[in-house]
Amino acid sequence: MATKKPTNKAASNTIVLDLNDEQTELLASVPWFNERYLLPGESVSDYDIDLQRLVESIDVKDPLDAILVKEIHDELREVQRMRALRQAILLRGMSHDLSNSLTNSYSRQDDLRVTMAVAEWQASPGKEPKALLILLSEAGITMERLLADAYKTETKQLQRLEVQVARHEKNVRETLKMIDIRRNHKLMRQRIEFDLEQDRQKLIADQSDGD
Amino acid sequence: MATEKQKQANKSNAQQSSGPQSEQGKLRSSINAVSHGLNKSMTILIQPEVTVLQSLFEDDGLPSDQAIELAEAHSARARVRAARKQAWESILSSQEMDPDERGRFSEASPEFLAEMDQTVGGKEWQTILPYFFLKPFSNEKERVDEVTITFLDKQRRLNRYDVKAVSTLSKLYKKAYKT
Numbered sequence: 531m532a533t534k535k536p537t538n539k540a541a542s543n544t545i546v547l548d549l550n551d552e553q554t555e556l557l558a559s560v561p562w563f564n565e566r567y568l569l570p571g572e573s574v575s576d577y578d579i580d581l582q583r584l585v586e587s588i589d590v591k592d593p594l595d596a597i598l599v600k601e602i603h604d605e606l607r608e609v610q611r612m613r614a615l616r617q618a619i620l621l622r623g624m625s626h627d628l629s630n631s632l633t634n635s636y637s638r639q640d641d642l643r644v645t646m647a648v649a650e651w652q653a654s655p656g657k658e659p660k661a662l663l664i665l666l667s668e669a670g671i672t673m674e675r676l677l678a679d680a681y682k683t684e685t686k687q688l689q690r691l692e693v694q695v696a697r698h699e700k701n702v703r704e705t706l707k708m709i710d711i712r713r714n715h716k717l718m719r720q721r722i723e724f725d726l727e728q729d730r731q732k733l734i735a736d737q738s739d740g741d
Numbered sequence: 742m743a744t745e746k747q748k749q750a751n752k753s754n755a756q757q758s759s760g761p762q763s764e765q766g767k768l769r770s771s772i773n774a775v776s777h778g779l780n781k782s783m784t785i786l787i788q789p790e791v792t793v794l795q796s797l798f799e800d801d802g803l804p805s806d807q808a809i810e811l812a813e814a815h816s817a818r819a820r821v822r823a824a825r826k827q828a829w830e831s832i833l834s835s836q837e838m839d840p841d842e843r844g845r846f847s848e849a850s851p852e853f854l855a856e857m858d859q860t861v862g863g864k865e866w867q868t869i870l871p872y873f874f875l876k877p878f879s880n881e882k883e884r885v886d887e888v889t890i891t892f893l894d895k896q897r898r899l900n901r902y903d904v905k906a907v908s909t910l911s912k913l914y915k916k917a918y919k920t
Contacts, residue, residue, distance in 0.1 A: 562790060562819040569829050571868040580863070593797055597815065604822055607865065611829070614866035617857065618873035619889065622882065629877040648877045653850075687886065690893035697900050704907050708914040712801075715918035719802070 545581065545600070557593050567604045569611070577607070588709065598709050605701045612695045619687050623680030625652075628662075631676070635669035791816050798917075807917045814913055818906040824899055832892040836872040836885070 545557075545564055557563050566577050581603045590596050628651070636644050647661040666672065681688070743751070794812035799805060857866050873889065875881050 562816075562823070567822060567826055569826070569868055570833060572865065576864055592801075594801060597794075597797075601818065607863070608825065610861050610863040610865040611869055613861045614869035615873060615889070617860060617866060618870045621870075621874050622885065625875055625877045625879070626882050629879075632877070652876045684886075687889050687893065690890065690897065693900070694893065694896050697903060701903065701907050704911050708910065711914050711918045 545578065557596060563597060563600060567607065580607075594712065595709060598705055598712075602702050602705045605698045605705065608698045609695055609702075612691055612698065616688065616691050616695075619684050619691070620677070620680050623684040624676045627676050627679045627683070631669055631671050632665065636665065788816065790819075803917050807913070811910070811913050811917060814906065814910045817902075818910060821899060821902045821906050824902070825896065828892065828895050828899065832888065833872055835888060 545566070566574060568574065568577055581600065584599055584603050584606075585596070588595070588599050588602075590599050628648070632644055632648070643661065643665060647665050651662045663673070666676075791809070791812045794815055795805070795808045798808035798811050803811070857870075858864065860866075873885060875885060
């Protein structure tokens with residue numbers, strides 16, 4: 531099912547899906563459906579565009595499907611936030627190890643090379659700027675070692691974080707199952723109704739023949 | 742077991758408390774309210790969205806009792822999500838640190854930006870990272886580590902309500918839409 535492109539009006543108020551007027555009205559009265567789960571600084575249009583993609587890929591057919599797809603969308607965004615936090619924890623750990631390593635080998639105040647190299651790394655942490663690589667190689671340290679050390683020193687936080695990622699991923703799987711269960715039920719109901727109708731027609735035909 | 746007199750004394754002392762003094766203590770207590778109310782039964786608090794959802798399920802061919810159970814379960818899940826959002830907002834507002842201490846990505850290379858987008862699977866890192874990443878030689882690491890652990894523990898405590906809400910929904914869907 532195609533969704534309406536989010537308009538400016540929609541972006542500020544409601545989440546717009548391509549449903550009939552009555553269905554749209556019903557969804558509008560579910561307050562949390564139209565509430566975008568956004569943190570300060572997150573973009574409304576990114577949220578709507580990602581939701582639209584999901585709606586199209588899952589082929590939403592009615593408001594109940596839409597509610598479940600939005601649940602999936604919010605869970606996936608939570609997974610992404612946790613992954614972002616994981617990156618922040620690792621980079622923070624690397625930054626700390628880098629500071630310690632450089633402090634042990636250089637005099638930070640006196641050495642302009644350290645200030646320059648750190649500023650360069652800070653703009654793209656985790657990367658390997660030349661100036662920093664030279665300093666690290668003089669001190670006998672590699673970026674891989676910094677990352678490995680960060681994994682080791684930040685284990686406590688990373689383990690807690692993985693629990694959260696697993697929780698949200700499980701919620702996504704469970705919600706997908708709910709969509710499937712509902713769709714299979716609908717399909718079965720249609721088949722049964724079709725069979726019953728065929729039986730009814732046959733019965734009427736048999737009765738006509740008997741007469 | 743505490744005597745009545747001891748209970749009264751505890752109550753009186755607690756009323757005189759001025760709350761947590763340390764930064765960590767303030768952070769912990771700032772997100773205490775997050776889980777408040779998550780155990781409430783929705784049958785007591787029939788809210789408008791429950792009624793709307795109930796009618797959606799009824800239109801889908803379910804009897805009233807199943808429709809209302811599913812509506813309540815969806816509403817409970819929405820409340821857990823709201824509590825998680827509140828926990829995030831609390832931690833972000835507690836991380837109002839000196840901008841000089843934070844990492845900055847304004848000069849980051851396009852390769853770095855692309856790699857982060859790919860690793861995280863979206864743009865969320867642009868919001869989260871500046872709050873939690875510290876530039877080298879920062880003195881804030883220990884504090885930010887503590888704050889992060891407190892936040893993750895809070896999220897873990899919310900899992901209890903999350904598991905309950907999602908497993909209840911799963912069971913109800915299986916029951917209502919069995920084939």
